[in-house]
Amino acid sequence: xxxxxxxxxxxxxxxxxxxxxxxxxxxxxxxxxxxxxxxxxxxxxxxxxxxxxxxxxxxxxxxxxxxxxxxxxxxxxxxxxxxxxxxxxxxxxxxxxxxxxxxxxxxxxxxxxxxxxxxxxxxxxxxxxxxxxxxxxxxxxxxxxxxxxxxxxxxxxxxxxxxxxx
Numbered sequence: 001x002x003x004x005x006x007x008x009x010x011x012x013x014x015x016x017x018x019x020x021x022x023x024x025x026x027x028x029x030x031x032x033x034x035x036x037x038x039x040x041x042x043x044x045x046x047x048x049x050x051x052x053x054x055x056x057x058x059x060x061x062x063x064x065x066x067x068x069x070x071x072x073x074x075x076x077x078x079x080x081x082x083x084x085x086x087x088x089x090x091x092x093x094x095x096x097x098x099x100x101x102x103x104x105x106x107x108x109x110x111x112x113x114x115x116x117x118x119x120x121x122x123x124x125x126x127x128x129x130x131x132x133x134x135x136x137x138x139x140x141x142x143x144x145x146x147x148x149x150x151x152x153x154x155x156x157x158x159x160x161x162x163x164x165x166x
Contacts, residue, residue: 007040008033010068017056018145019163021099024057028087031078039072040065045083047147048166085166097129102151102162126162128153136160 011033012025024030024044032043042061046054058075065073085104088096093103105124125134133155140150148161 005068007035007065007070010064011042011061014060014064017053021095022092026089026092026095040070042075043078044075045078047083100129100160102126102129102160104163104165126151128156129160130158131156
């Protein structure tokens with residue numbers, strides 16, 4: 001172990017394999033990092049059930065911890081509570097927008113009960129991450145990954161992805 005470096009600090013540097021501008025901490029997937037003697041246990045939550053990136057996230061976390069000198073590292077998958085796009089940090093949302101990806105919109109506040117499940121595109125416009133316009137249109141509900149959709153801005157004419165709200 002590197003002197004003065006915590007396992008949590010190391011885990012917080014690991015990036016998401018599908019959105020590499022975000023760390024797992026930015027994405028809200030990194031839940032807990034516990035050190036007990038020489039053992040490090042990291043808990044992560046998938047963005048959705050069956051997320052194909054979980055194996056890569058696990059391997060990247062273990063590799064980063066080993067490089068930092070933590071020899072006994074284990075990654076656990078935590079399914080409850082289920083991940084929500086509300087867990088993406090403010091810094092993560094800024095990084096998405098800077099990369100040309102519209103961040104998810106937050107749940108309406110204040111939440112006073114169950115949030116209704118909307119199957120399909122939201123009636124609220126997605127703001128363009130390039131120019132900020134709300135005059136955008138959905139091109140495809142399915143993007144490069146299941147959690148993203150493709151849009152085009154009618155103001156600046158630029159295409160962009162949007163992280164879907166969950």
